[in-house]
Amino acid sequence: MIKEQEHKDLKDRTRKFSIRVIKLIKQLDNTTGDREIGKQLIRSGMSVGANTRAAFRGRSKKEFVAKLGVVIEDADESSFWFDMLNETSDSPKLNKQELNILNKEAVELTSIFASITQKVKKEIK
Secondary structure (H helix, E strand, O other): OOOHHHHHHHHHHHHHHHHHHHHHHOOOOOOHHHHHHHHHHHHHHHHHHHHHHHHHOOOOHHHHHHHHHHHHHHHHHHHHHHHHHHHHOOOOOOOHHHHHHHHHHHHHHHHHHHHHHHHHHHHHO
16 A cells, blocks of 8 residues: 555644645635635645544545545635635735645645555455
């Protein structure tokens, strides 16, 4: 499956991603748009870390793949919400550089976990 060090690194990376999302959300204004995007982003961003952790505790390769499917979906969704914030938020407190870095990280995590999922699916067959 996946090596223990890679497992630890990915768990740590996605935990940090989730924390950074929380900190970014705190920079948003109290407008309807920012609030609603923030709610969606906090859900999807925190799910990336939580479901990565759950995936590595999986009891089988099939369970591992299923949980990673959730991680992929939520990392990709987070990227969508980062794009929406970038295009719509006027919050002067919003660090656009951090927003773009997090968006890049979401895209990278989506790619990494999609690749892992494909490899493990081949092992299952």
